[in-house]
Amino acid sequence: MDASPLNSKGRYEDDNQTAGNVLGITDMTPWDGATGCNFSAEQKQDVGRVILVKWGDVTRKIGIDGSSAAIKEAIRNAFRLRSKRSFWLEDGDGVVRSLDRAMPLTTYTLHVDLGVTIKIYQYDECNQHVVSSEDATLYSEEDFRELLSRLGWRALREVGTYKDVESIAELREDVAYHHSGFKT
Incomplete structure (x- = not known):
């Protein structure tokens, strides 16, 4: 057998080992090469409750930790809705959701009133x-x-x-x- 932890077929010699254990990188934090920042699990938790909202080809992340009015304003700003047009969010099952902190963390489609x-x-x-x-x-x-x-x-x-x-x-x-x- 090959002396390296990985054999020539790309498999681990011991099937009970993970790639991280074999390569000795289990204690490293994820690295974002584009920004040069380390992101730990604790930092990602500080983001709060976030939903994805799609409108056409545009998808935005919206924080829902605020009041209903704050969530509504965040959606208006994220999609540049500058009129008094009403809008609503619908989940993948076709359920129209109220804008509040208890919203399920999923992807929603934005529907804007055509007037x-x-x-x-x-x-x-x-x-x-x-x-x-x-x-x-x-x-x-x-x-x-x-x-x-x-x-x-x-x-x-x-x-x-x-x-x-x-x-x-x-x-x-x-x-x-x-x-x-x-x-x-």
């Missing part, structure tokens, strides 16, 4: 011809209120009906709206 997109027509009040139109995507009741305020309207009316809409919850996707007749 409600509507078309708004403004008419010439004298002869009822369309003066202008715009598309608006709304994500919250606050967005809806800002739109009405900007237009100087109190409500919207669905084109072709007499139904006044006074809340984002009443809006329907890809429907046209115009002035309801009530101004602020």
Whole structure:
């Protein structure tokens, strides 16, 4: 037999030995050659509770040791979500999870609210011809209120009906709206 601990076939002479024992490196800590830092098990534990969040091709590590609001803010910042759009996390089993410290440590998919997109027509009040139109995507009741305020309207009316809409919850996707007749 070969005098070295490893024979020519890459096997250990004593199957009960590990590679670390044979090579005498059991007391070494992992080394990150890219940064030149030693990482011990104690240092990795200081990281805290971390989940992986995927959105498209991007995956980020998110610490969940803070409050729900802090976790939400960390996700917003990590993925550069700069609007008031709501979002949620879904695990691999399709379960939507609340954002809290007790979340299972796994990989989640980030889903971002697409909002409600509507078309708004403004008419010439004298002869009822369309003066202008715009598309608006709304994500919250606050967005809806800002739109009405900007237009100087109190409500919207669905084109072709007499139904006044006074809340984002009443809006329907890809429907046209115009002035309801009530101004602020």
